[in-house]
Amino acid sequence: MGTAKKIGAIALLIGAFAGFDLAIYGFFTKRCIDTSSEEMKCYSVELHRYMPFEEGSEAVKADTELRLSGDLPVLDGAAALYPVFSGVVNSVYPEDCVHFENGEFTADSALHYTNTIGAYKAVADGDADIIFCAKPNDEQLAYAEEKGAELEMVPIGREAFVFIVNERNPVDGLTSEQVRDIFSGGIKSWSEVGGEHLPIEALSRNKGSGSQTTMDKFMAGREQKQSPFGIFGRSIGYSFRYYAENMTDGGVKLLALDGAYPDREHIADGSYPLASSFYAIYRRDNDNEQVPVLIDWLLSDEGQSLVEQAGYVPID
Amino acid sequence: MSDKTFGRIIAVITALGILVTGGLMWYTVHLHGVCSIVSYVANGR
Numbered sequence A: 001m002g003t004a005k006k007i008g009a010i011a012l013l014i015g016a017f018a019g020f021d022l023a024i025y026g027f028f029t030k031r032c033i034d035t036s037s038e039e040m041k042c043y044s045v046e047l048h049r050y051m052p053f054e055e056g057s058e059a060v061k062a063d064t065e066l067r068l069s070g071d072l073p074v075l076d077g078a079a080a081l082y083p084v085f086s087g088v089v090n091s092v093y094p095e096d097c098v099h100f101e102n103g104e105f106t107a108d109s110a111l112h113y114t115n116t117i118g119a120y121k122a123v124a125d126g127d128a129d130i131i132f133c134a135k136p137n138d139e140q141l142a143y144a145e146e147k148g149a150e151l152e153m154v155p156i157g158r159e160a161f162v163f164i165v166n167e168r169n170p171v172d173g174l175t176s177e178q179v180r181d182i183f184s185g186g187i188k189s190w191s192e193v194g195g196e197h198l199p200i201e202a203l204s205r206n207k208g209s210g211s212q213t214t215m216d217k218f219m220a221g222r223e224q225k226q227s228p229f230g231i232f233g234r235s236i237g238y239s240f241r242y243y244a245e246n247m248t249d250g251g252v253k254l255l256a257l258d259g260a261y262p263d264r265e266h267i268a269d270g271s272y273p274l275a276s277s278f279y280a281i282y283r284r285d286n287d288n289e290q291v292p293v294l295i296d297w298l299l300s301d302e303g304q305s306l307v308e309q310a311g312y313v314p315i316d
Numbered sequence B: 001m002s003d004k005t006f007g008r009i010i011a012v013i014t015a016l017g018i019l020v021t022g023g024l025m026w027y028t029v030h031l032h033g034v035c036s037i038v039s040y041v042a043n044g045r
Helices: A003-032 A038-043 A079-092 A115-125 A138-146 A176-183 A210-219 A228-232 A241-246 A264-268 A290-299 A301-309 B003-034 B037-043
Strands: A075-077 A130-133 A151-166 A200-202 A234-240 A252-254 A275-283
Touching (some): A003 A228, A115 A138, A115 A275, A151 A210, A151 A264, A210 A234, A252 B037
Parallel strands (some): A075 A130
Antiparallel strands (some): A151 A234, A151 A252
């Protein structure tokens, strides 16, 4: 082989590796790069953004004269509902009750955040008095039963479970049956639902999370499947409305479901089919006298106005 | 360029290419496991 041909072969080899690596980066790596803050990556929510009593915080504050003192109920809950329960603390708890050190709430803080999986464990173990979550899955209920905890679930607001796509996806809505078919592998291409000829990448969340529990119920026994070719197409995921719209960096759009867009109007009037309640949950045998006081307040006009201020739909 | 030199260059480029590609794939799988569903959808197509 002449020298020119050898140099050509070397250049070809370098080009092949470079091209392949650029393709991997463009198709796969880039979309996994999460540019949100370290706190968001760690906790799925920016705790400081809604930290009670802090200047510049977005924590809501209800107009109320209720002020708790003494044995304060410890609050915990889901990422998507953190603005609600941090707002509760911000409204009716004393200012010195929240302790946050080295990136987490301390054991003696009245406000904790461990997300859905941690919160259900905490209320069953007695480490939290009231948690704010969607309904539990069977494993979470079984764990509570194992701990001798009968859970009281009080609906305090309504939220929509939403399906999200990239904002550049031309599909704006789906039917419930189409969504089930997509996530069970029955529909594999966006062209089957009015979109482009691209594979569908149906994403899923970790078991035990609020959104996965809700999705499992929606799928009604149908197994979620993912096509390996979906990664070359456009993805579809799911979350809760307020979280997807307001607690992330954007770039996604919510899909209408059965003709109804998941805005507050359609959640309140029931036309959006996946609007469901979220709950304040506590152990029935909890003897902290301030627990029923707080629950009653959450159901009052003042408490419901806090739910609305925090971006959710009141229970009525 | 002698055949020996050509062979060595090819071997070095191939080894480096496999290392870089392998590292990129490992990094991608790691990121895929930790990124949020909303970020993943937002950064995709």
